[in-house]
Amino acid sequence: MIQEEASAKRTPKTIESAADLVIVGGGLTGTCAAITAARAGIKVTLIQDRPVLGGNCSSEVRLWILGATSHMGNNNRWAREGGVIDEIMLENIYRNPDGNPLIFDTVLLEKVIQEINITLLLNTAVFDLDKKTGNGNESDEIEAVHAFCSQNSTKYKVSAPLFCDASGDGIVGFLAGAAFRMGAESMEEFGEKFAPDKAYGELLGHSMYFYSKDAGRPVKFIPPSYALQDITEIPRYKTFNPKDFGCRLWWLEFGGRLDTVHDTEKIKWELWKVVYGAWNYIKNSGEFPESENMTLEWVGTIPGKRESRRFEGDYMLTQQDVVEQKTFEDTAAFGGWSLDLHPADGVYSDQSGCNQWHSKGVYSIPYRCYYSRNISNLFIAGRIISATHVAFASTRVMATSAVGGQAVGIAAALAKKYNCSPREVGTQHLEEYQLELWRSGQYLPQIHIADPADLVQKARISASSNLHLSELPGSDIWNVIEHSVAQMLPVTASIPAITIQIEALENTVLEVELRRSSEVFNHTPDITLETKSIPLSAGKHEVSLEWSAGVTEACYVFVCLMKNELLKVQYSDKRVTGILTVFNATNPAVSNYGKQEPTEDLGVDTFEFWCPQRRPAGRNLAFRLSEPITLFETKNLKNALHRPISAPNAWVAAFTDENPSIKIEWNEEVTVSKIELVFDTDSDHPMENVIYVHPETVMPFCVSDLEIADENGVVIGKISENHQTKQTILLDTPVSTRSLQIRILSKHAQVPAALFEVRCY
Structure with a gap:
C-alpha cells in the first residue's frame, strides 16, 4: 500500500540517462537512423511521441512508403532505396504481402528492439532542452533534452554529445534556436521557376484517411453532428466513392493556409468533418447503392x-x-520522387490535388543538408532537411527521408569515433564516411567507392558459367502492342541485331525506334539513334532488326516497338537481372500521362515515360541476338555497384547451369572472418507497404540458399531461405585459406542465379 500525506507541489518521477546519440522522432527516418547508428556501434536513445513507430507509415496514419521508384511510374530504373529501409521493406513483403498496416508496425518495432544499442522511449514527447554554457554564455551545443511520457507519468532527461531531430516539425531544432524556414521561397531567391505564388499557397496541408469494408449485411450510417453537412463544398466531392480507401485518398488534404505546427488540432477537426461528411455522402446520397452493406472500419485519429x-x-x-x-x-543520399506541390487549400481548392514534375533520373542529396548550420551538434533528418520549398516537394517522401536517416546514423558513428562535430565529418572524414555508407547498403549516385579492406579486390574470380545472353525463348504469350514497348539491353559499343516474333492481324507497318538516354546513368530514352518502318502482311513474321548506329560507352539501349494495335509481339517467361521491358503507358497516380510536357517554362524537362509493368506482367520480349551480350561476368562482383545502372553490374550464371558456383582465389593464404553478399531483390519494385497486394514474398531474382566452402571443401558458412538484398556471414573462428567456393543451392526456375557483390574481410 502507498499512502502519502498532503504535501507541497510534487514533481513527476524523473529518469536521467546518457547516450552517444539522441534521436527525437520515431517515424521511418528516425527509426532507420537509430538502427544504422546502433549497428555502427554507438548507444542510441530513440524518443517517439506516439505509441508505435513509423509516423506517417504507421497504422495510425497508413500512408504507403514511396521514394525514387514512384509507383513504377517514372523513368528511375532499379532505383529503390538501399540499406535499412530496403531491409525493412523486404521483410514486410516477406511477412505481409497483403499490406496489413498492423503487421508493418510489428516489423518496425522488431527491427528496433533487436538492436541492443537502442533505448526506445515510446509515448514520450520532448518539451524542453538544455544547451551547454561557457563563461556564463549559452553555447551552440545541445546538452540534454527533456521529455515526458504520458503513459507512465515519467519525465526523462537524456544527455548526449550528439542529437538528431527527426521529429517532422523540428521540435529540437526549434527549441535549440536552429535557423529554419517555413513557407515557400520566392522564385527570385534561388531562381526556381516552379516556386509557387501566394494564390497557390506556400505550405502543403495534412491528410487523413479512412478504411471501409463489406459487412455482409445492410449497415446504416448516422453521421456525427460535426460531419460536413454539404459535401458539395468540396470541389472534388464527386471523386469520393466506395472503392477508394486509405492513402488512395491522399488528396483529402487541408491546412496549407494555417500554421501547420500549432494549428494541427484545428486541421484535424476539419479533416474529421470532411471524412465523416464524405462517408455520409457515400452511404446516404443514393448515388452509391453498392455501399449498402459497407461500414467504416477505421478513420485516422x-x-x-x-x-x-x-x-x-x-x-x-x-x-x-x-x-x-x-x-x-x-553525396550522402538520393531521391527520385517528383517535384510534387499541392494547393494550400487542399480539398477546398478547385485545382488539381497535386502538381508533379519528374526529373530524368535520380538526384543526389549532399551531406551538408543533414545538419544544422548553427547548432553544432544537431543532425536534421526527414522532411525538415535543408532544402527549399520546391526541392522539399520531392525530398519529403518517406523512402527518401529514410535514406537520409541512414546517412545521419553513419555520420553520428564517425562523429563519435573522431570526437568531432557533424560538420567535421564531412570536411575531415568524407572518404571514410561515404565508404561506410556504401557498406551499409546506401546507393550514392555517381560516386566511386573503393574498399581497401575487401580481400576480394585482390582475388581472381571464376564461375561455373557466365551468362552470354543470346536469346530469350518465346512463350505462349502474345500481346497486342497496345502501348509502345521497349526491350532494354545493355551494350558497350556495337549493338547486336535483334530478331523478334511479330503477328500482324492485318496488313500494317511495324515502326521501330532505337533509343538511348542522354546520360548513361539515366534510363529516360530521350535520344533516338535509328528508326525503321517495316511493312508486314497479315500473319506471323520473324523480324530481324539490324543497326548501323553504335555507342561509345556502356549504356542501355531501348529497342522500341511503337504502338500499333494491329500487331502482336511474342513474350518470354525468362527473366534476367539487369534486363527489362518498359512501356510508354500512363500512370495518373504520379501524373504520368505518357509524356511530361510543361505548359510553361517551369524549369523542368519535356520527355516521355517508359515504365515497367508489375509482375506477373512485365515480361521480356522473346528475342535472338546476332551477338551475345557478355556483360554478366564475375568481374562485376567487385565493381562496387549494387544495382544495374549503365550496365547490369551483376554476375549471372547461364540458364543451363543447374549447379552454379563461384570460385574466389588468392595467390597467398588470407584470413577471412566476415563474408558479405549482395543479392538481386529487384530494386525496380516499389514494395508499397499498404494498399497494394504483392504477387511474391521473395523476389524471383534473389538467390535463397547457398553455402561457402574453403580450399579444403569444408563448408564454413550457409545462407538459407534468404529474401534480403544483403547478408553477412560472421565466422565464429576466422578461416585461413587460399580460396573460397560459393555454391548456389537453389534458384528460380525461370531466372538464372545472380549476385551483385561478394566481399571478404
Missing part, C-alpha cells in the same frame, strides 16, 4: 503531416539540383 519547418544546413537543395541531377562531392 491523427493527421498525416506533409510540411512545416525546414532547417538550414550548410547547403540548401534546390529545384535545379533535382532537375539537373547535380553531382556533389559529399
Whole structure:
C-alpha cells in the first residue's frame, strides 16, 4: 500500500540517462537512423511521441512508403532505396504481402528492439532542452533534452554529445534556436521557376484517411453532428466513392493556409468533418447503392503531416539540383520522387490535388543538408532537411527521408569515433564516411567507392558459367502492342541485331525506334539513334532488326516497338537481372500521362515515360541476338555497384547451369572472418507497404540458399531461405585459406542465379 500525506507541489518521477546519440522522432527516418547508428556501434536513445513507430507509415496514419521508384511510374530504373529501409521493406513483403498496416508496425518495432544499442522511449514527447554554457554564455551545443511520457507519468532527461531531430516539425531544432524556414521561397531567391505564388499557397496541408469494408449485411450510417453537412463544398466531392480507401485518398488534404505546427488540432477537426461528411455522402446520397452493406472500419485519429519547418544546413537543395541531377562531392543520399506541390487549400481548392514534375533520373542529396548550420551538434533528418520549398516537394517522401536517416546514423558513428562535430565529418572524414555508407547498403549516385579492406579486390574470380545472353525463348504469350514497348539491353559499343516474333492481324507497318538516354546513368530514352518502318502482311513474321548506329560507352539501349494495335509481339517467361521491358503507358497516380510536357517554362524537362509493368506482367520480349551480350561476368562482383545502372553490374550464371558456383582465389593464404553478399531483390519494385497486394514474398531474382566452402571443401558458412538484398556471414573462428567456393543451392526456375557483390574481410 502507498499512502502519502498532503504535501507541497510534487514533481513527476524523473529518469536521467546518457547516450552517444539522441534521436527525437520515431517515424521511418528516425527509426532507420537509430538502427544504422546502433549497428555502427554507438548507444542510441530513440524518443517517439506516439505509441508505435513509423509516423506517417504507421497504422495510425497508413500512408504507403514511396521514394525514387514512384509507383513504377517514372523513368528511375532499379532505383529503390538501399540499406535499412530496403531491409525493412523486404521483410514486410516477406511477412505481409497483403499490406496489413498492423503487421508493418510489428516489423518496425522488431527491427528496433533487436538492436541492443537502442533505448526506445515510446509515448514520450520532448518539451524542453538544455544547451551547454561557457563563461556564463549559452553555447551552440545541445546538452540534454527533456521529455515526458504520458503513459507512465515519467519525465526523462537524456544527455548526449550528439542529437538528431527527426521529429517532422523540428521540435529540437526549434527549441535549440536552429535557423529554419517555413513557407515557400520566392522564385527570385534561388531562381526556381516552379516556386509557387501566394494564390497557390506556400505550405502543403495534412491528410487523413479512412478504411471501409463489406459487412455482409445492410449497415446504416448516422453521421456525427460535426460531419460536413454539404459535401458539395468540396470541389472534388464527386471523386469520393466506395472503392477508394486509405492513402488512395491522399488528396483529402487541408491546412496549407494555417500554421501547420500549432494549428494541427484545428486541421484535424476539419479533416474529421470532411471524412465523416464524405462517408455520409457515400452511404446516404443514393448515388452509391453498392455501399449498402459497407461500414467504416477505421478513420485516422491523427493527421498525416506533409510540411512545416525546414532547417538550414550548410547547403540548401534546390529545384535545379533535382532537375539537373547535380553531382556533389559529399553525396550522402538520393531521391527520385517528383517535384510534387499541392494547393494550400487542399480539398477546398478547385485545382488539381497535386502538381508533379519528374526529373530524368535520380538526384543526389549532399551531406551538408543533414545538419544544422548553427547548432553544432544537431543532425536534421526527414522532411525538415535543408532544402527549399520546391526541392522539399520531392525530398519529403518517406523512402527518401529514410535514406537520409541512414546517412545521419553513419555520420553520428564517425562523429563519435573522431570526437568531432557533424560538420567535421564531412570536411575531415568524407572518404571514410561515404565508404561506410556504401557498406551499409546506401546507393550514392555517381560516386566511386573503393574498399581497401575487401580481400576480394585482390582475388581472381571464376564461375561455373557466365551468362552470354543470346536469346530469350518465346512463350505462349502474345500481346497486342497496345502501348509502345521497349526491350532494354545493355551494350558497350556495337549493338547486336535483334530478331523478334511479330503477328500482324492485318496488313500494317511495324515502326521501330532505337533509343538511348542522354546520360548513361539515366534510363529516360530521350535520344533516338535509328528508326525503321517495316511493312508486314497479315500473319506471323520473324523480324530481324539490324543497326548501323553504335555507342561509345556502356549504356542501355531501348529497342522500341511503337504502338500499333494491329500487331502482336511474342513474350518470354525468362527473366534476367539487369534486363527489362518498359512501356510508354500512363500512370495518373504520379501524373504520368505518357509524356511530361510543361505548359510553361517551369524549369523542368519535356520527355516521355517508359515504365515497367508489375509482375506477373512485365515480361521480356522473346528475342535472338546476332551477338551475345557478355556483360554478366564475375568481374562485376567487385565493381562496387549494387544495382544495374549503365550496365547490369551483376554476375549471372547461364540458364543451363543447374549447379552454379563461384570460385574466389588468392595467390597467398588470407584470413577471412566476415563474408558479405549482395543479392538481386529487384530494386525496380516499389514494395508499397499498404494498399497494394504483392504477387511474391521473395523476389524471383534473389538467390535463397547457398553455402561457402574453403580450399579444403569444408563448408564454413550457409545462407538459407534468404529474401534480403544483403547478408553477412560472421565466422565464429576466422578461416585461413587460399580460396573460397560459393555454391548456389537453389534458384528460380525461370531466372538464372545472380549476385551483385561478394566481399571478404
